[in-house]
Amino acid sequence: MAVQIPYRRELEFGYGAMSRLGPRIRRVIADNPSPFTLYGTGTYILGNGEVAVIDPGPADPAHIDALLRAVEGETITHVLVTHTHTDHSPGCALLKAHSDAPTYAYGPHGAGKLEEGVPVEEGGDMDFEPDHQIRHGDVIEGGDWSVECVYTPGHTSNHMCFQLREDKALFTGDHVMGWSTSIISPPDGDMAAYMRSLELLLQRDDAVYWPTHGPCIDDPKPLVQAFIEHRREREAQILECVGRGVGNIREMVPIMYTSTPEFMYPAAGRSVLAAVEYLVQKGELVSAGPISLDGSYRLP
Ligand SMILES: [Zn+2]
Secondary structure (H helix, E strand, C coil): CCCCCCCCCCCCCCCHHHHHHCCCCEECCCCCCCCCCEEEEEEECCCCCCEEEEEECCHHHHHHHHHHHHCCEEEEEEECCCCCCCCCCCHHHHHHHCCCCCCCECCCCCCHHHCCCCCCCCCCCCCCCCCCCCCCEEECCCCCCEEEECCCCCCCCEEEEEEEEECCCEEECCCCCCCCCCCCCCCCCHHHHHHHHHHHHHHCCCCEECCCCCEECCCCHHHHHHHHHHHHHHHHHHHHHHCCCCCCCHHHHHCCCCCCHHHHHHHHHHHHHHHHHHHHCCCCEEEEECCCCCCCECCC
């Protein structure tokens, strides 16, 4: 691939232990490592005394205990949720048993797609319903912190980033991570929305990103730019495959993902499907029938 994405994976931490990352930022990482979560879900704590929590994580009592230990003697006043994948939001229900703090999110799983008339009924935490629905530009204020909500659909249709305004620090959830591209899996995942949400970040002046998974990103714009160029390369690869007569996604994946282990092919296929959907929307590809993994595609 021509585009080099400046990945970083190194991170010093211990499961169950709280790391202080700045005067207003702390993090506890859940013990749910995987090829999709790297070391696990990073739950952030904003402020001191009266704090906000971002993404309580999976339904893991040990992680919620660790989070409560980290804020002992303090009060959780707000629970912010970037999106409703099962490694991010199910911990809210466990936390409710220990805290009265209301939850804030764009909406339940699939909310952004439902507004477009597309129901999304799988692949997420279907039980989560936020106490407060938030929208782009909303500001949430607490003890010694304030947060701006930045709507960034693409990875999911309800994905929100949160900027800690005092630090110009953007909590990017799974929208931008320093160690991996984001999975864009239709129908809830949407490549056109994802690309717009990347462009949106280029217009902003965030100083640092704190993704849910992996280390912080202290020079964010070159990384965002690289992700945009990487997706454009993927689009070019798809058009090249189709131009050579490979019009089926399952056949494209091994050609396009030469350095990806085979067990990741299903996830890669979902990303190709998202890119194909985007190319059809743009009129650069024609689909013989409904757009799906088994569909067949040709150049216009
Ligand atoms: Zn996710």
